[in-house]
Every structure is written in structure tokens, then in C-alpha cells.
Amino acid sequence: MAESRFWETVPLAEMSQPQWESLCDGCARCCLHKLEDADSGEVFYTGVRCRYLDEQGCRCSDYERRSQIVPNCVHLRVEDLTEYHWLPGTCAYRLLAEGKPLFDWHPLLSGSPDSVHEAGISIRGRAISDEFVHPDGYDEHIVHWVD
Ligand code: SF4
Ligand code: SF4
Numbered sequence: 001m002a003e004s005r006f007w008e009t010v011p012l013a014e015m016s017q018p019q020w021e022s023l024c025d026g027c028a029r030c031c032l033h034k035l036e037d038a039d040s041g042e043v044f045y046t047g048v049r050c051r052y053l054d055e056q057g058c059r060c061s062d063y064e065r066r067s068q069i070v071p072n073c074v075h076l077r078v079e080d081l082t083e084y085h086w087l088p089g090t091c092a093y094r095l096l097a098e099g100k101p102l103f104d105w106h107p108l109l110s111g112s113p114d115s116v117h118e119a120g121i122s123i124r125g126r127a128i129s130d131e132f133v134h135p136d137g138y139d140e141h142i143v144h145w146v147d
Helices: 017-022 061-070 078-083 094-096 133-141
Strands: 032-036 043-049
Touching: 032 133, 043 133, 078 094
Parallel strands: none
Antiparallel strands: 032 043
């Protein structure tokens, strides 16, 4: 367990870069393609993932160049968090922005990067690369395990 539960006392806007980065639980849910209902604005997650994701590790295989290789890859910034209503309900950034606690499987609490996989939160083993799905067919891959 993290020695200091900084996320309970330090506002998101005042976190250091390492603290901010450590909030990411490594679920990779944000690397799934999403569809938005044009009328209601409701967001639906699909089981189609970005081709640059190392699915086993649930990490970007080219993190430094992610914005160049995937123009719509999202770079989370504290000043934009209110716009990220589409983030999964389990995402630490969204949870903290909404004043909610982290789940006990979060690596900062469990002390292990594997707990996000063991709890069934990560996309490991559950997604298909967008190399193999035409964008017009994403709606056939809508999933309900991301809230
Ligand atoms: S959804 Fe949130 S916690 Fe999960 S990988 Fe993306 S930024 Fe990190
Ligand atoms: S480029 Fe990397 S961080 Fe961006 S969506 Fe793809 S795998 Fe995720």
C-alpha cells in the first residue's frame, strides 16, 4: 500500500506529475473505441481496442508518440476532466474528480499492478485489435462490462 494516501489530501490540480501518473490503474479501458449516440450523447464502449495497445500488459506500446500515431488518443489533463464524462466509472481520474474513493483493487491501495487484472477490471484478454474490425462495424462489438 502506498505510504501516503496523497490522493485523499492533494487536489488533482495540485498533484505532482508522478502522483498524477500513478493514478492510472492500467486498465486500458480508455484505449477501447467508443460510440456516441448523436441524439442522447450516451457513450457506448466497444470491445475493439487501439492497435498500439500491448493487451497483455495493458500499456501503450508507443506512449511517447501516442498523439502522433493516433490523433484522437486522449491525453488526460486536469483542466479538461469535466469533459471526460465518457471515462469509465472505475477510472481513478473520474472517481477523484467526482469526489469518490478509489476501489480497493487500485494498485495504489493493493500495492500490486496485477490487482486491476485479477479484479477483472482491465481489458486483458477481452478485446480485439482495431486492425481486424472495420470502423463501420464497431457497433457490433458494443460491450456492457464498462460502465
Ligand atoms: S481508464 Fe483511467 S485508469 Fe484506466 S487506463 Fe485509462 S486513464 Fe488509466
Ligand atoms: S495510442 Fe496508446 S494510449 Fe493512445 S489509444 Fe492507442 S494504445 Fe491507448
